[in-house]
Amino acid sequence: MNRKTKVNSVYVVGIALLSVYLFWGGTYAGMKVAIETMPPFLMAGIRFFAAGAVLYIVSRLSGAKRPARREWRSSAIVGALLLLGGNGLVAWSEQRVSSSIASLIVAAVPVWMMLMGWFGRGGKRPNTGVIAGIVLGLLGIAVLVFQPGQGDKGTATDVTGIITLLAASISWAAGSMYSRSARMPDSPLMSTAAQMLTGGTLLIIFSYFTGDWSKLDVPGISLRSYAALGYLIVFGSIIGYTAYIWLLKNADAALVSTYAFVNPVVAVLLGWLLVGEQLTVNTLTAAVIIIAAVVLVTIFRGRPQRAATQAALDIQKQQRSVH
Secondary structure (H helix, E strand, O other): OOHHHHHHHHHHHHHHHHHHHHHHHOHHHHHHHHOOOOOHHHHHHHHHHHHHHHHHHHHHHOOOOOOOHHHHHHHHHHHHHHHHHHHHHHHHHOOOOOHHHHHHHHHOHHHHHHHHHHHOOOOOOOOHHHHHHHHHHHHHHHHHHOOOOOOOOOOOOOHHHHHHHHHHHHHHHHHHHHHOOOOOOOOHHHHHHHHHHHHHHHHHHHHHHOOHHHHOOHHHOOHHHHHHHHHHHHHHHHHHHHHHHHHHHHOOHHHHOOHHHHHHHHHHHHHHHHOOOOOOHHHHHHHHHHHHHHHHHHHHOOOOOHHHHHHHHHHHHHHHHOO
């Protein structure tokens, strides 16, 4: 590789990485704006079904095979855990808590995955660095949970919202764990398309039973919410994911994994700049603690006792489909 080619490659990697940082970090503020005038589960269902349809068409045009029946079933299970139980609950919870708090609790997903891997069948005790990360992550969540209310702009700590976010994070982690042994399409694009299509369908069906359809007021949907939904579909789910897949093949894995702790920083800043969310001392303190926890887990997960920490590697492959 000559110098010019190398410089161009570095430039493209930088653009792709910046896309993942910004587009995925912006999904939390995007959801907050979208649900201002759209029911949360229905909004999420439309988002993922639309993105999944686009990725399915692109995958087929690229030569990917149609998923087999067993692959559709596995995709539906993963989609239910990641998109319905994960992203859908996050969207619902943002009616009650700030996008900043939502992004920080979701950022701790690797901590739940480590705990599941540790206490699951055949799990082994992780190394000291990973344990330190787990403890820090739980401490950061505790700081968020016990902060005092700060008003009526979604910054107050809402117990129901926090519990829902914790449930969403655990569902997210469980979906990632299940996908390790699930029969999925060989093509990464087709695999995610199948997850989005099935997960989006489940969200739309579920939204009927939550009353979202009766709450839907199409004439009352603001241009701002339409724009946010478009952002979530195009930049959050399609472009961001494509950039991530390209990075996995063309950049160092350690560099790519930095999105796990950069995204919440971006989300907190965008929540402040675009949505007008207040940054409390507790939120900023929790941000530092949780991001430090994710950094520790990311750094130490591949060291001795790899079998016990392997599960966290899947967060890099699975979070792509819920952003």
